[in-house]
Amino acid sequence: MPEIILILSGSKSDAKIVEKITSLLDEFEIEYKAEVASAHRNPKKVESLVKTTFADVIIAVAGLSAALPGVAASHTLIPVIGVPVSSKLEGMDSLLSIAQMPPGIPVASVGIDNGKNAALLALSILALKDKEIEKKLEKYRERMKG
Numbered sequence: 001m002p003e004i005i006l007i008l009s010g011s012k013s014d015a016k017i018v019e020k021i022t023s024l025l026d027e028f029e030i031e032y033k034a035e036v037a038s039a040h041r042n043p044k045k046v047e048s049l050v051k052t053t054f055a056d057v058i059i060a061v062a063g064l065s066a067a068l069p070g071v072a073a074s075h076t077l078i079p080v081i082g083v084p085v086s087s088k089l090e091g092m093d094s095l096l097s098i099a100q101m102p103p104g105i106p107v108a109s110v111g112i113d114n115g116k117n118a119a120l121l122a123l124s125i126l127a128l129k130d131k132e133i134e135k136k137l138e139k140y141r142e143r144m145k146g
C-alpha cells in the first residue's frame with residue numbers, strides 16, 4: 001500500500017521530531033514515508049518527492065528559515081503541515097516563517113518541535129474520509145481525558 005503521509009525533514013538533525021510523528025502514526029497503523037530533503041541543499045529532490053507521492057497529507061519539519069513546508073506546498077495541492085524546529089531564536093524564526101507563508105500557498109503550522117500535534121492534525125484530515133481512523137482518533141482523545 002502506498003504511503004498516505006509523506007514526512008519531509010530538512011536535516012538528519014530533525015530525527016527526534018520525526019520520531020514523535022512516526023511513533024504516533026505507528027500507533028495508529030498509518031502508512032508513511034519519511035525522507036530527509038532540504039529545500040536549500042536539494043530542492044529538486046523535494047520537488048520530485050512531492051510531485052510523485054501518493055500521500056494524502058505532507059508533514060514538513062524544518063528549522064531556521066523553515067522554507068521546506070512552503071517549498072513543498074508550492075509543488076502540490078496536498079495539504080502541508082509545517083513543524084517548526086527549535087533553532088537560533090528558540091524556534092520563533094521557524095514558526096513565523098511557516099505561519100507567514102505568502103497568500104495563495106498556505107501551510108498549516110503546529111507548535112515548535114510539536115511533531116505529535118502534526119501527526120494528530122494529519123490524522124484529523126485523514127479521518128474526514130476514513131471512518132476507521134476517525135474511530136481510532138476518538139478513542140485516543142477519550143484516553144487523553146484520563
